Amino acid sequence: MAKKNKLLLIDGSSVAFRAFFALHNQLESFKNRNGLHTNALYGFHNMIEKILKEENPTHALVAFDAGKTTFRTEFYPEYKAGRAKTPREFTEQMPYLRELLKGFGIYYYELENYEADDIIGTLSAQADEKAFDVVVVSGDRDLTQLAKDNVKVDITVKGVSETKTYTVESIKEEYGIAPLQIIDMKGLAGDKSDNIPGVTKIGEKTALTLLQEYGTVEGLYEHIDDMKKSKRKENLINEKETALLSKKLATIIKDAPLAITLNDLVYNGPDTKKLIDFYKEMDFKSHLNRLDTSELEETLEANRSDIQFQKVTILTDEMFKDNQSIYVEMLTDNYHTAQVVGISWGNEEKIYACEPEVAFHSDIFKKWAEDGHSKKKTFDSKRTYVALKHHGIELKGVVADLSLEAYLLDVKDNSSDLAAIAEEYDYFDVATDESVYGKGAKRKVPEDKEQLYAHLARKIKAIAILCDQLMEKLEENQQTELFTDIELPLANVLADMEMAGITVNSKRLEEMKGEFAEKLQELEQKIYAEAGETFNINSPKQLGVILFEKMGYPVIKKTKTGYSTAVDVLEQLQDQAPIVAYILQYRQIAKIQSTYIEGLLKVIDKKTGKVHTRFSQTTARTGRLSSVDPNLQNIPIRLEEGRKIRQAFVPREENWRIFASDYSQIELRVLAHVSDDQHLKEAFIEGQDIHASTAMRVFGLEKAEDVTPNIRRQAKAVNFGIVYGISDYGLSQNLGISRKEAQQFIDTYFEKYPGVKQYMEDVVREAKDKGYVETLFHRRRYLSDINSRNYNLRSFAERTAINTPIQGSAADIIKVAMIQMEKALKASDLRATMLLQVHDELIFEAPEEEIETLEKLVTDVMEHAVALSVPLLVESDNGKSWYDAK
DNA sequence: GATCTCACG
């Protein structure tokens, strides 16, 4: 049986208007790159998408109002008068609404002298005759008069993607009348929004009562004489003309002279190409990404120009010149272990690709790659550098790195997929890796090798074109130096550190594993005994049931999905619940066991006994590095049991040492510098204990001896809070004090450090004006929520505005130090090697006899990497393992 | 894949 016809009729004008005001409070965040507002388009889009999915219509139309004058204004010029002027921000979106509808493949129509309602009413009647199902969508409740057995009317509520459905039954239920009587109701009660007058003193309620008795306006006047004398009766009689006029105004026409028929409205689904173009134009990135990727790919594929490249097996001098791009393809993330599957290079005009072995065995390739005078562009230079280095080729002359450039321009653009970055800059002539290689277990080089090389060739072209574009943008942002002098050279420094790797004593880890396994078993038994049953302690869900249902302990905090069993909660239960201490111990050890012992053992290179982390240079929004696979930036130190893990991190040779240097209070020093607060600066210049100094000022203590450990702890928490963008709540939680007390601390702090207060106000103000904040070296972070009407989002953005320049400038500083450090080590005859960076510290390994020299060198480099208005202070230690280096 | 928890600065 054929599918039943279903006609979708949308009142475009009213829905668009509703969408505009529904997202009005976010008006300024809905803008495309040309400054066009897009909130109404966005809301309208989502409504259509939802309704199409729900209703699956065979026919569809969006009707618009044609203009201000209609047949209604002819006989009643005041109709819809007195409305506020349509905002310009709304009007400017209307032409694009039509583009959107073309994308959806939905016909739209407007008719001179008629309103959208009348088009809908007419088509609804026609469809009704042909036994279609009809769905009407509008933001205007007038349309409910069209409801019939096979016609339902969806009226938008709150936003626009949510609707309330009116049917014959539901209208009966809600108003006690039939849909057509809605017109009579308007006749009597009028409608303020449309400036339909109605009868004096009659509102919706009264009108409904009257209609229940008399049926229609006409019916009412037929029986008006039966009505007992009243002011209301008088009004009704006096205003009969008005009532009839009002009814006429409210009546939707069912025979408008349309130039279209139902057959014109057949709905065949969206035109993906047009939809994609629309999304791009509007910067609707989430929609772009959400589109069925295969569909998207197909469309983009169809649009993609042929790529000219040469697949070569013999490399010649002519193929290599200055200013080319190079790309080394690997299908897995970890470039330390990945296999290279293809190599491509060239410039915009001429592109080459070859099998890895061809390049690896070519002296010509090696000579070019290692020639520092031969400038090269890349996408992820660290990855490229390491891959080549594994094959004895030391890549030099890199002057551009698309991945890093995109990250500096916007820290959100940190995808490892070149196509995703390219798309951000409206470059679509390159496929995503997923579309070429597949994902997950199915990821592989395509059967047809031609496809692989064509893909690599497209990457070269994209790198060639986009690197130049992005470099220009960096220059506009004053970020050229950040890129050229810091991030790009740092990539090589990090590559060397990663490749050096750090030696891990797996025997030591295995020993610990055994000990911890025993402890875990003991704790497990104790927990089961207390609980009276066995369960999975690692499952917060099961643990929650045991603690809060079976054992009946009070629920202190909830998560989205159930009871919270986090440390702070468990600690509060400790006194009344003996089981909790065991659970806390179990958690602690289980964490060490799984993450640090088993996790680390898994990634040790069997041959060399080393682990090679990867430092991500494009992950952290503040400009910090991150470390993955394994993460060597979160090796335990705070608690002794975990700290022992560090005993397994040892130098690569006998009689060498692990040497560690860390910046003392770098973030507070940065704050002193950027805020130019006299008192904070003074404390650092005079070499005071900063937390004690804060304690004395904030708590009004005269002598250093008055600073008790507890007072110092509180001051330290305040200092941390300041750096994080303090809130009374956060500080109160941290210190276990009341919000009021916390607020008192903050107030006093700001009184005593007015420069800091001023800085915070300034940086937030600037963020609100410019939409981003910057570090000392012009690292930039956009804060899209900084002007949000949503308190939470805005507050978060404000704290971020305060924290990012501090955390990010500290990151800048240590990066500079690392670059200088590697240079200094190379220039010296030291064998010492830089191995790790942990945000404010650098870890080295070095022969015992070099330690003294190394300490001087590292201290000097780190302390003088950048000149601030306060000194930078570095503290160092060394030992036979990382554990022993303090 | 989302959620929770916890390790670090």
Added chain:
DNA sequence: ACGTACGTGAGATCC
């Protein structure tokens, strides 16, 4: 009246 400290990565569970 709102519900938060800033920045990360990884393992285990559960759907």
